[in-house]
Amino acid sequence: MAAVASHSDFAVDLSDVTKTYANGVKALDQLSVRARPGEIFGLLGPNGAGKSTLVKIMMTVIRADRLAGTVLGRPIGDREAKRRIGYLPEAHRFPEYLRGRQLLDYYAALAGVSRIDRRRRAGALLERVGMAEWANTRIDKYSKGMLQRLGIAQALMNDPQLVVLDEPTDGLDPMGRRDVRLLLQELREEGRAVFINSHLLGELELVCDRVIIIQKGRVVREGRLRDMMDDSPEYEVAIVGDASGVVETLGRLGASVIGNRVRIPTIDIGVVNKVIDVLRNAGIAIESLRPKRISLEEIFVEATGGGPVAPMARLTGAGADPKGASR
Amino acid sequence: MIAMQLRAIIVDAFREAFEKRVFWIFAGMTVLVALAMASVSISDEGVSLFFGLAPLESVDIAPSTPAGRAIIGAILTELIGRWYIGFLGIILSIVATCGVIPSMLERGAVDVVLSKPISRPALFLGRYIGAMAFVLIQATFFVVLTFLVAGLRWHYWSPPYLACIPLFVILFSYIYAFTALFGVITRNAMASFLLTILAWFCVFAPQIAYENLEKVESIGWKVDQRWIDGARLLKTIFPNTREIPRLAGQLIGATVESQTMGEPQEGVADMVFLKLDMQKAYEAEARISNVDFVTSVGSSLLFEAVVVMIAMWKFSRRDF
Numbered sequence: 001m002a003a004v005a006s007h008s009d010f011a012v013d014l015s016d017v018t019k020t021y022a023n024g025v026k027a028l029d030q031l032s033v034r035a036r037p038g039e040i041f042g043l044l045g046p047n048g049a050g051k052s053t054l055v056k057i058m059m060t061v062i063r064a065d066r067l068a069g070t071v072l073g074r075p076i077g078d079r080e081a082k083r084r085i086g087y088l089p090e091a092h093r094f095p096e097y098l099r100g101r102q103l104l105d106y107y108a109a110l111a112g113v114s115r116i117d118r119r120r121r122a123g124a125l126l127e128r129v130g131m132a133e134w135a136n137t138r139i140d141k142y143s144k145g146m147l148q149r150l151g152i153a154q155a156l157m158n159d160p161q162l163v164v165l166d167e168p169t170d171g172l173d174p175m176g177r178r179d180v181r182l183l184l185q186e187l188r189e190e191g192r193a194v195f196i197n198s199h200l201l202g203e204l205e206l207v208c209d210r211v212i213i214i215q216k217g218r219v220v221r222e223g224r225l226r227d228m229m230d231d232s233p234e235y236e237v238a239i240v241g242d243a244s245g246v247v248e249t250l251g252r253l254g255a256s257v258i259g260n261r262v263r264i265p266t267i268d269i270g271v272v273n274k275v276i277d278v279l280r281n282a283g284i285a286i287e288s289l290r291p292k293r294i295s296l297e298e299i300f301v302e303a304t305g306g307g308p309v310a311p312m313a314r315l316t317g318a319g320a321d322p323k324g325a326s327r
Numbered sequence: 328m329i330a331m332q333l334r335a336i337i338v339d340a341f342r343e344a345f346e347k348r349v350f351w352i353f354a355g356m357t358v359l360v361a362l363a364m365a366s367v368s369i370s371d372e373g374v375s376l377f378f379g380l381a382p383l384e385s386v387d388i389a390p391s392t393p394a395g396r397a398i399i400g401a402i403l404t405e406l407i408g409r410w411y412i413g414f415l416g417i418i419l420s421i422v423a424t425c426g427v428i429p430s431m432l433e434r435g436a437v438d439v440v441l442s443k444p445i446s447r448p449a450l451f452l453g454r455y456i457g458a459m460a461f462v463l464i465q466a467t468f469f470v471v472l473t474f475l476v477a478g479l480r481w482h483y484w485s486p487p488y489l490a491c492i493p494l495f496v497i498l499f500s501y502i503y504a505f506t507a508l509f510g511v512i513t514r515n516a517m518a519s520f521l522l523t524i525l526a527w528f529c530v531f532a533p534q535i536a537y538e539n540l541e542k543v544e545s546i547g548w549k550v551d552q553r554w555i556d557g558a559r560l561l562k563t564i565f566p567n568t569r570e571i572p573r574l575a576g577q578l579i580g581a582t583v584e585s586q587t588m589g590e591p592q593e594g595v596a597d598m599v600f601l602k603l604d605m606q607k608a609y610e611a612e613a614r615i616s617n618v619d620f621v622t623s624v625g626s627s628l629l630f631e632a633v634v635v636m637i638a639m640w641k642f643s644r645r646d647f
Contacts, residue, residue, distance in 0.1 A: 021646075059442040062646040082444035089442075093435030095339065097346040109335035110443035112328045154439070164442075 011193030014069035027053040029217040042208035043197040050217040086160035090167045096140035108157035125153040144171035164195045205296040213303045221303035236292040237262040241284035340457025349423045361472045369481040390482035399483045404576040413572035424458040425520040428510035447643040466495040487578040501566035504634035533561035534569045566627035
């Protein structure tokens with residue numbers, strides 16, 4: 001693959017991205033985002049946070065009120081840059097009268113891929129996403145998972161340097177999800193930048209190098225996923241017995257009891273041993289002790305301030321999904 | 328690269344239009360019309376129906392005589408000019424193509440095409456031209472088939488008749504500009520179809536009004552000049568949808584030859600009951616019918632271009 005001809009080291013290097021819809025909903029507010037070549041970048045946020053708006057702005061489906069920066073080293077909308085971007089939208093809708101191979105050929109022609117390359121890549125990609133035997137079947141006969149596989153192939157037809165995938169595992173079975181993960185890792189190894197917008201935090205946790213969490217159009221957390229997960233290391237002790245009598249003592253050591261688990265939010269081994277001593281002195285058996293990394297879900301919940309009630313409240317709040325607001 | 332992209336868009340618009348049942352309904356109707364015409368035999372020996380099963384001895388239409396040719400021309404003018412070009416063919420073509428723009432703009436579909444390295448105006452024009460090319464095929468099928476039947480079964484060979492193909496496409500393009508505009512605004516095929524019919528009526532009404540006001544005034548009735556001027560102004564600004572079928576009639580040869588027969592032209596016969604000054608009515612009809620192709624089509628195409636530009640502008644500026 002050719003090197004990124006860029007004035008920037010980033011595949012995506014945007015700042016001050018601001019968008020207010022016609023109905024007054026501010027979807028993005030001076031947001032900045034950077035994704036490097038050769039990394040998988042996750043875009044997270046609750047419903048209505050502005051994730052889809054950001055992706056659509058990058059793909060020129062929506063126009064930003066204000067933005068600065070580049071995609072693949074060129075201004076947003078630049079045709080040379082667009083030739084090197086592959087995109088799979090969420091809830092895509094492909095023409096049902098086409099067959100799998102025709103669909104790939106059509107979108108690749110729009111992307112400026114030559115006829116010879118279209119023919120060659122269509123075969124290879126259909127094979128790669130496990131759709132080769134359905135290549136000549138009309139897509140109205142496809143299942144949702146098959147459409148998703150075809151959509152991913154479509155996004156790769158122009159040999160893109162930046163791949164933007166909106167909910168890429170939507171509709172896929174566990175095997176399909178695993179295939180997509182492997183494909184994403186291959187794309188990363190090939191030096192491409194992969195930009196994923198997804199709600200499936202578990203999936204993202206397995207593949208992302210960096211993530212950005214946005215809420216109400218603003219960045220609330222960003223960085224390398226590994227750093228984030230190691231950011232608040234802690235130990236977790238699984239116990240057998242009633243620890244209610246030592247809750248206060250454990251609390252003084254910074255530990256808390258949640259059911260039959262004791263959480264020790266520190267890696268100070270001295271503190272951990274003191275907690276164990278307290279438990280053992282109280283006649284509580286210790287089943288296991290393990291260092292616990294914080295999960296992406298916990299990072300997400302903490303960053304967005306989401307408790308058990310907040311997610312429902314957000315559905316009706318100012319950050320509600322602004323779909324249709326542009327009309 | 329743009330040629331390859333445009334080709335892909337046009338081919339896709341074709342595929343989509345061919346997918347619609349209405350294309351096959353249209354093709355079936357064309358074959359039925361051709362069969363119905365072919366079942367009528369007209370020659371110097373006589374006229375018969377149902378492939379010769381029912382001779383019409385009382386009817387004498389000899390294609391080799393000017394009068395016979397005029398009658399055949401009048402039949403074709405009525406069938407092709409008034410009904411096919413002027414109404415039914417256009418309606419069916421709009422039904423077949425009204426989804427071409429909205430389907431591209433559906434949520435989930437528009438995202439992919441807009442992410443490609445092609446400008447929005449080029450995308451829009453590609454779909455517009457694709458719909459037009461599809462209708463060109465429909466029109467060619469109908470006109471060529473009926474041309475052959477008229478020649479082989481009625482001995483009426485009139486090569487200018489083939490000019491009905493571009494005339495039909497031109498008239499369709501006037502109307503389709505509205506379909507495209509409403510398609511961009513509503514993103515809904517049915518809504519754009521219904522709004523197109525409404526728009527067609529709105530451009531049709533001033534033409535009818537002007538023609539009838541002129542006729543009424545010519546036979547001595549008092550008409551406020553402001554009404555005539557207003558109707559003329561609207562008729563001049565809007566696409567002249569009435570004049571294409573008239574032009575088609577002239578090309579088929581009916582108008583000239585019916586004058587040979589001394590029969591009143593379209594519209595005038597309806598006024599006979601008024602028993603007024605028919606000579607003036609003929610003059611008014613002739614004045615109205617005297618179509619200047621360049622002016623008529625030119626001003627209509629200008630209007631079409633304005634509507635298409637508005638649609639393109641709307642498409643280019645819009646968030647999806």
